[in-house]
Amino acid sequence: MESIVAELVERIKGKETFLEKEQAMSSFFSDLNKKIAHRAFCKLDDELTDEWKERGFKIDRKSDRKVTFLFGEVDLKRRRMKNEAGEIRYPLDEFLGIRKGVRYSSLVLRNVSELGSMMVYRHVEKAIDCLTSWSMSHQKVQTLMVKTGEIIKARATHEARYDALIEKKKVPYLYIEGDGVMIKGQKKKKLEIHRFQICEGSRKIGKRTELIHPHFVSSMRRRTAQKELTLYLQETYDLTDTIVISNSDGGSGYEPEVFEEICLGCKKHEHFRDIYHVQRKIKERLNFVPQLQSKMMAAIYSYDRKKVQAVLDTAESLIDANEELCMENLRLLAGYIDRNWMFLKPMKQRELHDPQACLGAVETTHRKMTYRMKRQGRLWTEKGANAIIRVIDSLRNDELDDWLNQYCELPNEEIENQKKCEKMRRLALKKPKFIAHEGAYQGQIASGYAKSSPLGQISKGLSQLSTTPSYL
Numbered sequence: 325m326e327s328i329v330a331e332l333v334e335r336i337k338g339k340e341t342f343l344e345k346e347q348a349m350s351s352f353f354s355d356l357n358k359k360i361a362h363r364a365f366c367k368l369d370d371e372l373t374d375e376w377k378e379r380g381f382k383i384d385r386k387s388d389r390k391v392t393f394l395f396g397e398v399d400l401k402r403r404r405m406k407n408e409a410g411e412i413r414y415p416l417d418e419f420l421g422i423r424k425g426v427r428y429s430s431l432v433l434r435n436v437s438e439l440g441s442m443m444v445y446r447h448v449e450k451a452i453d454c455l456t457s458w459s460m461s462h463q464k465v466q467t468l469m470v471k472t473g474e475i476i477k478a479r480a481t482h483e484a485r486y487d488a489l490i491e492k493k494k495v496p497y498l499y500i501e502g503d504g505v506m507i508k509g510q511k512k513k514k515l516e517i518h519r520f521q522i523c524e525g526s527r528k529i530g531k532r533t534e535l536i537h538p539h540f541v542s543s544m545r546r547r548t549a550q551k552e553l554t555l556y557l558q559e560t561y562d563l564t565d566t567i568v569i570s571n572s573d574g575g576s577g578y579e580p581e582v583f584e585e586i587c588l589g590c591k592k593h594e595h596f597r598d599i600y601h602v603q604r605k606i607k608e609r610l611n612f613v614p615q616l617q618s619k620m621m622a623a624i625y626s627y628d629r630k631k632v633q634a635v636l637d638t639a640e641s642l643i644d645a646n647e648e649l650c651m652e653n654l655r656l657l658a659g660y661i662d663r664n665w666m667f668l669k670p671m672k673q674r675e676l677h678d679p680q681a682c683l684g685a686v687e688t689t690h691r692k693m694t695y696r697m698k699r700q701g702r703l704w705t706e707k708g709a710n711a712i713i714r715v716i717d718s719l720r721n722d723e724l725d726d727w728l729n730q731y732c733e734l735p736n737e738e739i740e741n742q743k744k745c746e747k748m749r750r751l752a753l754k755k756p757k758f759i760a761h762e763g764a765y766q767g768q769i770a771s772g773y774a775k776s777s778p779l780g781q782i783s784k785g786l787s788q789l790s791t792t793p794s795y796l
Contacts, residue, residue, distance in 0.1 A: 328356065331352070332349065332352055335348045335349070335351075335352050336348060336349065350457065351457065354395060354396045354457035355396075357395040357396060358395070358396045358397065358398050361393065361395070361398050362398055362399060362400075365398070365400055365402070365416060365420075366401065368416060368419065369401075369402045369403055369415065369416045372415035372416055372419055373403050373405070373415060375415070376405050376413065376415050379407075380407050380408065381405035381406060381407045381413065382405065382406060382407070383403050383404075383405060384403075384404045384405060384406040384412070385403075385404050386401055386402070386403055386404070387401075387402060387403075387404050387414070388400070388401055389402065389417075389422075390427060391422055391427060391428070391429060392427060392428050392429065392432060392458060393429045393431070393432065394429065394431050394432055394435070394456065395456075395457070396456075396457050396458055397458055400416065402414055402415070402416035402417065403415070403416070421729065423475075426471065428468065430728040430729065432468075433468060433471070433472050433475075433728055434472075434724060434725065434728050436448060436452070436460070436465060436468050436469070436472075437468065437469055437472040437715045437724070438715075438719060438724075439451060439452075440465055440466075440468075440469045440712065440715065441696060441712060441715045441716045441719060442696060443696075444462075444700075444702075445462035445463075445465040445466050445469075446462045448460075448462065448465045449461060449462040449465055452465075466708065469708070469711050469712060469715065470707060470708060470711045472711065472714075472715055472728070473710060473711025473712065473714040473715060474711070475727055475728065476714040476715065476718050476723075476724070476727050477710075477714055479726075479727045480552065480714070480718075480723075480727070481548075481552060486555075486559040486560070492559075492560060492561055492562040493560060493561050493562065494561070494562045494564075494565060494566070495524050495561065495566055496565070496566065496567065496678070497524070497525060497566070497567050497568075497569060497676075497678045497680075497681070498522065498523075498524060498557075498561065498563070498566050498567070498568045498569070498587075498590075499522065499523050499524070499525065499568075499569050499570075499571070499681075499682045499683065500520065500521070500522050500553075500557075500568060500569070500570045500571075500583055500586060500587065501520070501521050501522075501570065501571045501572065501598075501683075501684075501685065501686035502518075502519065502520045502521075502570075502572050502577075502578045502582070502583070502686065503519055503572060503573060503575075503578065503598075503686045503687070503690070504516045504517065504518050504519065504546075504575065504577070504578070505517040505519060505690055505693060505694060507697050507698055507702075507704055507709060508698075508701070508702065508703050508704065509703060509704055509705070509706070509709075510703045510704065510705055515544065515704060515706060515709055516544070517542055517543075517544065517693060517697075517709065517713055518542065518543055518544070518545065518546040518548075518549045518550075518577065519540070519541070519542045519549070519686065519689075519690070519693075520540075520541045520542075520549055520550065520553045520586075521535075521538060521539065521540050521541070521685070521686055521689055522538070522539050522553065522556070522557065523535040523536055523537060523538040523539070523682055523685070524536040524537045524680075525678065525680030525681060525682050526680055526681070526682035526685065527680060535682060535685060536680065536682075538689075538720070538721075539556060539560075539721055540689065540717045540720050540721060541553045541556065541717065542693070542713040542714075542716075542717050543710065543713070544706050544709060544710045544713075546577045550582065550585075550586060553586060554585070554586050554588075557586060557587065558588075558589075563587060563589050563590040563591070564589070564590075564591065565591050566590050566591055567590070567591055567592045567593075567594065567676065568583075568587040568590040568592070568593045568594075569593075569594050569595075569596065569671075569676065569681075569683070570583035570586075570587070570593065570594070570595045570596070571595070571596045571597075571598050571683045571684060571686070572595075572597075572598055573597070573598045573600075573601040574597055574598075574601075574664065574667075580595040580667070583595060594674055594676060595667055596667055596668075596683055597664045597667035597668055598683075598684055598686075598687075599683070599684055600684055600687050602624065602664070602668065603621060605657065605660055606620050606621060606624075606657065608653075609653040609654065609656060609657035609660075610639060610653070610654075610657065611653075612639075612642075612643070612647070612650045612653070613638075613639050613642055616635055616638060616639050619631075619635050620632065620635045623635055624661070624668055625670070627668065627669055627670055627673060629665070632661060636654065636657070636658055639654055640654055671683075692716055692720065693713060693716055696712065696716070697709065697712065
């Protein structure tokens with residue numbers, strides 16, 4: 325201990341300003357942490373090796389590996405163990421939970437992913453450079469984000485995810501909402517994020533409203549998000565005595581039939597048209613008579629068909645004969661209301677009495693993604709977008725730590741199947757070697773035979789085969 329203190333004092337004495345002295349102290353403690361961690365891991369490896377020898381494993385060799393922890397990069401020298409069946413294991417890697425092919429610890433993955441879900445990758449690079457003793461390029465930040473997204477996807481979509489659940493929850497009401505978010509893709513493409521959310525209602529916390537036990541599912545493929553939400557719903561809740569209330573804007577992929585499929589087995593399903601989109605449609609179609617917009621909304625809130633028709637008739641009377649566009653907008657609004665009238669019926673008139681009712685929250689919960697993915701003209705690949713939405717949802721569901729704490733990402737059988745598929749893909753893409761050849765030889769029968777003789781007939785047939793047809 326005295327030698328450590330003496331060395332620190334010498335480093336501080338060699339600097340002039342307080343900033344330089346603190347930088348020297350930070351560098352000293354970082355080096356010290358790495359040395360201590362290296363010795364601790366060596367001692368752990370010795371203890372673990374003795375345990376694995378009792379299981380029938382023998383030391384095959386020592387392997388080097390560099391792993392970056394939050395306090396710095398550590399050189400690991402750990403033993404590779406092998407049994408008579410040829411199975412290879414790294415006891416220290418498994419004990420620490422370090423995955424194969426990953427040079428960063430789980431805490432680094434978690435912190436970098438959380439920062440990447442809130443700010444651009446260049447800002448994450450700067451934050452790491454300022455707050456740690458090591459640095460990381462923004463390209464590497466993106467690579468780690470994609471890797472974290474793959475780990476989350478492997479765990480979140482695997483059947484073993486719900487093995488720890490002992491008893492399913494029973495609730496009187498359950499609220500499901502779905503909507504899509506458009507983002508800009510590379511090469512002038514448009515990408516859509518498909519989002520579903522489920523909660524047990526909402527409650528007031530001071531002046532704010534929060535969802536009760538929410539769960540968010542997002543994907544670049546709607547069927548994938550729908551399947552994942554259905555699995556979560558069926559494995560987490562007992563819907564026998566539950567009334568499921570769904571809400572959407574009625575767009576493609578968010579029809580009432582989709583939510584009916586998600587909540588199969590529930591006591592009752594009620595679907596609502598999202599009031600935010602209804603208001604926007606009214607303002608868009610009645611832009612030529614703004615004084616009637618509030619009256620139309622009030623008529624829909626009261627669910628009075630006569631009042632709605634009265635507003636439509638009043639708007640029609642204010643249109644001049646030559647304003648065809650206004651007439652078309654009015655016709656489209658009337659058709660929209662007719663198609664969705666049954667979904668505009670209020671909860672009280674449907675005999676749904678839940679003081680914690682929650683409808684229309686999906687538009688608000690978009691912000692976590694839209695603030696990160698739609699500013700400053702950002703362009704996304706499908707792979708990169710899928711990774712970041714997985715990280716954002718895992719943070720909101722409070723699941724990211726659980727996913728990163730898992731050592732094995734997939735069962736061995738699935739890993740082997742993935743390896744076989746990857747090997748077949750590489751073989752299919754591999755170019756065959758070019759082998760030079762002289763081509764085919766053209767044979768013929770020597771002349772001197774009568775054409776009517778058998779040999780003459782065969783010679784004639786061969787010559788016809790070697791002649792290119794006139795129609796080619």
